[in-house]
Amino acid sequence: MKIDFTFVPKHYAPRPHEKMKEVLMDPTGNGPSIHYYMIRGGVKQRNITVWEPGTISGEYIKTYGHYHVGDLDETYWIIFGQGVALQQKLAVDEKGNMIPDIVEEFKAKKVKQGDSVYMPSGYGHLVANVGITYFVTADDSPVNFDEKNAVSLPGHADYEPVKKMQGFAYYVVESNGKPALVKNKRYKEVRKEDFGGLPVIEGV
Ligand SMILES: [Fe+2]
Numbered sequence: 001m002k003i004d005f006t007f008v009p010k011h012y013a014p015r016p017h018e019k020m021k022e023v024l025m026d027p028t029g030n031g032p033s034i035h036y037y038m039i040r041g042g043v044k045q046r047n048i049t050v051w052e053p054g055t056i057s058g059e060y061i062k063t064y065g066h067y068h069v070g071d072l073d074e075t076y077w078i079i080f081g082q083g084v085a086l087q088q089k090l091a092v093d094e095k096g097n098m099i100p101d102i103v104e105e106f107k108a109k110k111v112k113q114g115d116s117v118y119m120p121s122g123y124g125h126l127v128a129n130v131g132i133t134y135f136v137t138a139d140d141s142p143v144n145f146d147e148k149n150a151v152s153l154p155g156h157a158d159y160e161p162v163k164k165m166q167g168f169a170y171y172v173v174e175s176n177g178k179p180a181l182v183k184n185k186r187y188k189e190v191r192k193e194d195f196g197g198l199p200v201i202e203g204v
Helices: 017-023 160-164
Strands: 012-016 034-039 047-051 074-080 082-092 098-112 116-119 124-129 135-139 170-175 178-183
Touching: 012 017, 017 034, 017 160, 047 124, 074 098, 074 124, 082 135, 082 170, 098 160, 098 170, 116 124, 124 135, 124 160
Parallel strands: none
Antiparallel strands: 012 034, 034 047, 047 135, 074 116, 074 135, 082 098, 082 124, 170 178
């Protein structure tokens, strides 16, 4: 077995509350100093993500969410805990550029230990931890260790449309102890929706 240890110091990256404020339903809400922890290994070694449990003003702790640049799919394997995976595909203009506030298709899916989620090319994705334990996944995203900012690894991820809209088309929130969805009203239109059996509520 030949493993290259060169990039080990670049493997770990935490996602702090300060950064997550950009995409929270309530950026003024009280949250943990770190929302999730990433250990980057890339395609072969895999990437591990660990989510803190909890909510910020009712919204479950989630990953920031991103779109892939170029034609790149990805699989998440759920190693531990309970989550809700969100996927959304934005509409594109005549030049093929994504329109940040028009969603072609939105999908929510409950996931738990043993499940896997396939993220097709073109679908932005994030996962929320809806359990009381850590939520842990492995994924097969490529990683470019030459990137200057370790938190932004992998370099193929586009966070801007998510930042611009302050999150995805729906927020995953706790309602009577269970996950539900609250619409992000900044989006102009969501053309096709599959809530995966989750209720949609007005707010928390
Ligand atoms: Fe991804």
